[in-house]
Amino acid sequence: MRILIINGKVTYNGIVERTNVLIDEGIVLSTKAAADIEADKVIDAGGLYVLPGLVDAHCHLRDPGYEYKEDIISGTKSAARGGFTSIACMPNTNPAVDNAAVVRYIIEKSQKEGYVNVYPIGAITKGLEGNELSEMGIMREAGIVAVSDDGKPVMNSDVMKKALIYAGQFGLPVISHCEDLNLTDNGSMNEGLTSTILGLRGIPSASEDVMVSREIILSEYTNVPIHIAHVSTKVSVELIRQAKNRGIKITAETCPHYFTLTEELAGIIIPMPK
Amino acid sequence: MKLSSKDLLGLENISADEISFILEIAKDMKKIVNSSMKKVNYLHGRSVVTLFYENSTRTRVSFELAAKYMGAQAVNVSVASSSVAKGETLIDTGKTLEAMGTDIVIIRHHQSGAPHLLAKNISASVINAGDGMHEHPTQALLDMMTIKEFFGTLSGLKVAIIGDIYHSRVARSNIIGLTKMGAQVNLYAPSTLLPAGIEKLGARVFTNIDDTVADCDVVMGLRVQLERQKKCLFPTINEYARFFGINPENIKKAKKNALWMHPGPVNRGVEMTSTIIDADNSVINKQVTNGVAVRMALLYLLTGREEL
Numbered sequence: 001m002r003i004l005i006i007n008g009k010v011t012y013n014g015i016v017e018r019t020n021v022l023i024d025e026g027i028v029l030s031t032k033a034a035a036d037i038e039a040d041k042v043i044d045a046g047g048l049y050v051l052p053g054l055v056d057a058h059c060h061l062r063d064p065g066y067e068y069k070e071d072i073i074s075g076t077k078s079a080a081r082g083g084f085t086s087i088a089c090m091p092n093t094n095p096a097v098d099n100a101a102v103v104r105y106i107i108e109k110s111q112k113e114g115y116v117n118v119y120p121i122g123a124i125t126k127g128l129e130g131n132e133l134s135e136m137g138i139m140r141e142a143g144i145v146a147v148s149d150d151g152k153p154v155m156n157s158d159v160m161k162k163a164l165i166y167a168g169q170f171g172l173p174v175i176s177h178c179e180d181l182n183l184t185d186n187g188s189m190n191e192g193l194t195s196t197i198l199g200l201r202g203i204p205s206a207s208e209d210v211m212v213s214r215e216i217i218l219s220e221y222t223n224v225p226i227h228i229a230h231v232s233t234k235v236s237v238e239l240i241r242q243a244k245n246r247g248i249k250i251t252a253e254t255c256p257h258y259f260t261l262t263e264e265l266a267g268i269i270i271p272m273p274k
Numbered sequence: 275m276k277l278s279s280k281d282l283l284g285l286e287n288i289s290a291d292e293i294s295f296i297l298e299i300a301k302d303m304k305k306i307v308n309s310s311m312k313k314v315n316y317l318h319g320r321s322v323v324t325l326f327y328e329n330s331t332r333t334r335v336s337f338e339l340a341a342k343y344m345g346a347q348a349v350n351v352s353v354a355s356s357s358v359a360k361g362e363t364l365i366d367t368g369k370t371l372e373a374m375g376t377d378i379v380i381i382r383h384h385q386s387g388a389p390h391l392l393a394k395n396i397s398a399s400v401i402n403a404g405d406g407m408h409e410h411p412t413q414a415l416l417d418m419m420t421i422k423e424f425f426g427t428l429s430g431l432k433v434a435i436i437g438d439i440y441h442s443r444v445a446r447s448n449i450i451g452l453t454k455m456g457a458q459v460n461l462y463a464p465s466t467l468l469p470a471g472i473e474k475l476g477a478r479v480f481t482n483i484d485d486t487v488a489d490c491d492v493v494m495g496l497r498v499q500l501e502r503q504k505k506c507l508f509p510t511i512n513e514y515a516r517f518f519g520i521n522p523e524n525i526k527k528a529k530k531n532a533l534w535m536h537p538g539p540v541n542r543g544v545e546m547t548s549t550i551i552d553a554d555n556s557v558i559n560k561q562v563t564n565g566v567a568v569r570m571a572l573l574y575l576l577t578g579r580e581e582l
Contacts, residue, residue: 126509131506132503132504132506132509133503133506133508133509134509135509135510135512135513136509136513137509137513137516137517138512138513138516158506159506162466162505162506162507163506165465165466166464166465166466166506166508166509168465169464169465169481
């Protein structure tokens with residue numbers, strides 16, 4: 001099927017251009033098509049941006065187990081609404097994605113009822129408890145694309161080392177939630193003046209920095225790639241930059257609120273910015 | 275020919291010629307094991323003590339029978355109920371046994387190097403029946419005897435060893451012995467169970483079973499200790515069997531007449547399926563018989579005999 005999208009804004013090499021896009025069987029044939037070219041379907045973008053399907057490698061569909069927060073239907077619908085056609089979902093569900101049955105449940109449900117492509121991420125350890133490896137090989141055959149205990153760090157460095165070596169054998173990238181729980185010490189917001197004023201226990205930025213350092217060292221030692229999830233501190237960014245320059249297989253992501261909001265917005269009335 | 279040392283501590287320090295010599299003598303000893311009159315008097319008047327600090331059935335019984343078939347006095351020290359439990363050191367225990375006139379001490383110990391320490395401190399011969407994660411030379415010798423029995427030689431053969439290489443003294447002794455005899459050793463294991471630098475011993479490390487066994491004359495499985503999953507070395511028995519277990523499907527690229535071996539005891543269905551263990555190509559029970567023969571040969575040679 002040939003689709004023509006007219007009146008769209010297309011970005012290319014940093015330039016935004018108002019143009020028409022011609023797509024044939026999922027392949028972009030032209031970004032400078034004539035408005036009257038023959039097509040099976042014509043869509044008028046009405047001046048909106050035209051982008052390829054976006055990919056979000058860090059989502060939470062909360063399904064199974066926490067469907068009252070989000071489920072595969074609502075999560076994939078909002079992904080589609082935001083322009084994301086492929087998403088990878090984290091394994092901190094209930095039960096956790098630490099076995100092939102849960103992987104298959106997510107894949108089957110999202111194929112039947114979802115709106116975008118869903119790629120499950122498996123747990124590093126059974127029950128995300130940081131003690132024993134999950135069945136990464138069998139889960140990979142069932143369709144996981146990476147492993148992570150996201151929501152929690154793997155606190156024991158020996159478990160993390162072995163998890164990296166084992167995941168590496170199956171070609172699975174490891175995504176790390178970097179937080180030293182001893183340093184976090186049940187804190188609930190960034191440590192600073194605001195936490196002091198609000199009377200909330202602060203989390204020192206060192207909690208993240210220490211674990212980012214450990215992951216860089218373990219990635220270099222095992223030669224297995226690590227992706228650092230939701231980076232939020234200046235020191236982490238510097239450490240990751242240095243590691244990349246040294247050729248270590250470290251990648252990273254951050255989240256919009258980390259570079260658009262600060263904790264000063266937090267208050268007793270509106271606690272979310274903490 | 276004579277063995278160059280009073281002890282057999284490992285295959286690291288003995289020559290290819292010595293290995294061939296032991297295997298030659300073992301061939302003759304096997305005739306005694308297979309006969310109905312299993313008694314000779316080569317070790318008449320000699321005493322042999324087995325000193326096992328670790329559990330064992332086949333190795334201890336194998337040594338004890340080997341000594342008895344040869345006419346020696348064989349005594350088994352059960353460490354749990356001995357003065358070791360009272361705090362006696364290994365060296366003192368060894369000297370005590372020697373003072374009673376023991377000619378050969380056969381030791382199994384959970385610490386690597388224990389037989390070497392004992393051997394340095396007593397003048398009786400010491401045979402290593404397995405020390406820590408270091409060596410298990412008599413197992414490798416009986417494996418080599420079994421392989422040689424079928425192929426007539428060890429040189430030029432390809433041997434695949436699959437399983438927990440990291441904790442395996444059987445694997446280390448076999449890698450050392452087989453490469454010394456001119457065979458090629460291929461290894462495959464969960465990456466968590468491969469010791470650092472193992473390829474420097476002359477073995478080749480592979481990333482899947484199919485390639486590991488390709489064109490191999492021998493495929494050897496290793497016992498996986500089930501409690502290792504608690505230590506994050508592999509996730510579950512189920513996953514281990516699925517990716518690291520030997521089965522009729524993933525072994526197809528091995529040679530048609532290849533031998534299936536295992537040092538035992540086997541976890542059926544984990545490191546090897548029953549279809550492999552009980553197949554015609556399986557020589558697991560022949561390994562056990564040859565174990566007695568090899569140990570008879572060693573007892574014979576270490577008590578100073580040169581030839582039959």
